Amino acid sequence: MPAVKVPRREAEPVKRKLKKLGLYDGRRRPRRENGYVLLPVISDPRIEGLGYEVLRVELPLRPERQIYKNLESVLAERMSREELKHLRRYDVIGDIAVIQIPEELEHRVEDIVWGLRKVHPFLKVIARKGFHEGAFRIRDYSIIWGEERLETVHKENGVRIKVDLSKVFFNPRMKGERYRLAHLVRDGERILIPFAGVLPYALVIAGYRKVKITAVELNREAYELGLENIELNRERLRGEIEFIHGDVFEVLPELPSYDRVISPTPRGVDALALTLSKAEKWLHYYDFVHEGEIKRFRARILDECLKLGRDCSVRVKKVSDFKPHVFKVCADIELKEG
Ligand SMILES: C[S@@+](CC[C@H](N)C(=O)[O-])C[C@H]1O[C@@H](n2cnc3c(N)ncnc32)[C@H](O)[C@@H]1O
Known part of the structure; x- marks a missing residue:
């Protein structure tokens, strides 16, 4: 039966992609092999076109009760x-x-x-x-x-995230986004995360990279769970997290600027100018935008950059559906030197 061979670090996203394409074979177990993972796939001509190494191997079947x-x-x-x-x-x-x-x-x-x-x-x-x-x-x-x-510990991207859904915001569907951002970050970066919640972005990034993160959150319950989450993951974190309890609009003006700012902005809040002013190289700005307004959203960002006297390039990525024709988007804004 076929399996694709991928480096261990890429196994999770490739598995997600295969599932999305309906090519993953959930009846068999994957196998680790010298820094690689063999992911079971169904027999389908599309597999060959994906660019992964395809092997013929006997991967063990899962017991009936575990079959997805x-x-x-x-x-x-x-x-x-x-x-x-x-x-x-x-x-x-x-x-x-x-x-x-x-x-x-x-x-x-x-x-x-x-x-x-x-x-x-x-x-x-x-x-x-x-x-x-x-x-x-x-x-x-x-x-x-x-x-x-409604309290539980959720596992994601190699970290443990304690949440109480009756007291804090948490969205497990952003797992892929957190993984994407963590892999854009380089060791040594200084990162600011306003609207940090119980720290899912901070934990995932600090789990993968040796960075210094400053996070800000106003909800006292989320702040306290975030502090617990730092302790819960202490052994796994390569990076450091400083967590500030306070209002982003009061705290940020007192903070220095950072290599990268990641703003999981709450719906209806406009923190674009403020977060942009704190970014030296990158701002990842989340917002909710009607599909017909994406061009205007991009133009508004370019305009804000201009006001700051910064040259920047902007790529707007649709992250998820929010309601018909409205998307949660992430603007990846690169601020140029000079
Ligand atoms: C969309 S949630 C994102 C939370 C977290 N980053 C996540 O992805 O799970 C926005 C967060 O911003 C917090 N928040 C809202 N207004 C704030 C403010 N003015 N200052 C600081 N945090 C704020 C909310 O309590 C909430 O945790």
Whole structure:
């Protein structure tokens, strides 16, 4: 059976890509081999075109209970096609699953709980998610099964992130973004992260790189969990993290400038001019933009650079869907010398 051979550091993103393309064979286990990982793939002519080394190897089959099943295929036993169309994406954060349940599936809550537990037998809590609210962007949740808690430890990109979903913002879907940024960073950089939350960006970057990070967060609960997270990962961190509790708009003007600034800006907040003024070489600025406004967003950034007397280049990347035609985007802004 085929497998692709990739360097160990690239294994996670390549696996994600293969899954996305429907080429990953979740029935077999990957195998580590001298700094490489052999990732099982299905027999498909597209594999050869991906540019990876393809081998024929016997990778062991997973036990039946571990074979990856998706919620939809499991629920197909109990729900009609029409009902399945209303099923939303869900997230697993540590041992908690969070899912949005639309009105059309209100009568199917018990089946959805059953399905989620079948796909993820390790779950201890299942919660229904509402919307992000207030300046701290905390979501509204109600527990529909399991233990009465929304606190858990989530593993991502080799670090452990303690969160309490009832008190802080956390988005596991940004895992790929954090990995991307960590791999743009070079050892020795000084990095500023405003709107830092429980420190997911800081921990992942400091896990991969020997850097000095200053992070700022206003929500006291997120700040305290962030401090715990630094301790929780102390052994794994190559870089250092200084964490400041305070308002970005009051703290940043007192801080020096940094090689790189990463701003996971809360929705509706405009921190572009402020964060740009603190960046020496790079600013990664997150915002929510209508697809028809992306050009204007880019022009606004170029304009702000001009006001600061800096020459810069801007690349705007769509990170995720937010609502129809509106995307969460990241502007990667490179500030030129001089
Ligand atoms: C979109 S969340 C991002 C959190 C974190 N970076 C993450 O990705 O999980 C924005 C964060 O900014 C914090 N925040 C909002 N306004 C702030 C302000 N004026 N100063 C500092 N932090 C603020 C919120 O509490 C929240 O944790």
